[in-house]
Amino acid sequence: MTSSRNKILSRIATTRNARTSFRTIEIDSEKEIYKPILPDALTCFKNELEAVSGQCILCDDEQDLYAKIGEFVSERAFPYLFCRDENLIAKLAKNNIPYSDKQEDFEEMQAGITTCEFLVARTGSVVVSSASPSGRQMHVFPPVHIVVAQASQLVDYYADALIAIREKYDNNLPSAITTITGPSRTADIEKTLVLGAHGAKEIIVFVNVQM
Numbered sequence: 001m002t003s004s005r006n007k008i009l010s011r012i013a014t015t016r017n018a019r020t021s022f023r024t025i026e027i028d029s030e031k032e033i034y035k036p037i038l039p040d041a042l043t044c045f046k047n048e049l050e051a052v053s054g055q056c057i058l059c060d061d062e063q064d065l066y067a068k069i070g071e072f073v074s075e076r077a078f079p080y081l082f083c084r085d086e087n088l089i090a091k092l093a094k095n096n097i098p099y100s101d102k103q104e105d106f107e108e109m110q111a112g113i114t115t116c117e118f119l120v121a122r123t124g125s126v127v128v129s130s131a132s133p134s135g136r137q138m139h140v141f142p143p144v145h146i147v148v149a150q151a152s153q154l155v156d157y158y159a160d161a162l163i164a165i166r167e168k169y170d171n172n173l174p175s176a177i178t179t180i181t182g183p184s185r186t187a188d189i190e191k192t193l194v195l196g197a198h199g200a201k202e203i204i205v206f207v208n209v210q211m
Contacts, residue, residue, distance in 0.1 A: 048124025052182030112142030129174035145200035
């Protein structure tokens with residue numbers, strides 16, 4: 001036993017002594033990781049979101065946006081969209097889109113609708129926070145998550161979104177800032193991909209492209 005132990009220790013010492021130098025890796029923090037955005041940030045966002053099984057619907061203006069949301073609700077036969085944002089509720093009502101904000105309808109909802117903080121073009125991500133009128137639950141509970149966004153909320157990188165959030169809220173940052181990249185997914189069980197395990201099974205982003 002002692003002989004085997006000594007042999008192992010001897011090998012370790014020999015290997016350690018043989019390491020006379022270490023290779024260092026130079027990292028250029030200013031170098032672009034991605035290729036240039038082509039043809040534009042909006043197209044980049046749409047392509048990236050759809051690449052991770054999300055949907056992006058571009059709308060000419062606010063009227064077109066709510067018309068398309070109404071068509072979507074009708075096509076999917078949702079009885080209502082659950083919503084906690086008073087501004088969104090007013091617009092849903094104005095456009096005759098069925099909605100509910102009653103707590104008794106929360107657990108039975110098939111789809112929910114919220115706004116967002118920013119859209120990240122490079123990753124097709126939606127950045128949301130607990131500071132929104134929808135709170136935290138509406139970003140994870142709805143089986144189908146509908147997001148209403150403006151083209152002006154597009155940023156190239158996630159770092160840009162964080163900088164903008166800090167500027168927006170100053171020293172009163174939201175208690176939760178969340179990044180949503182496509183539907184919730186997991187492959188923990190037998191490496192089989194399952195959507196909707198820890199959040200929405202579908203995410204659809206309606207973007208008003210009118211600046």
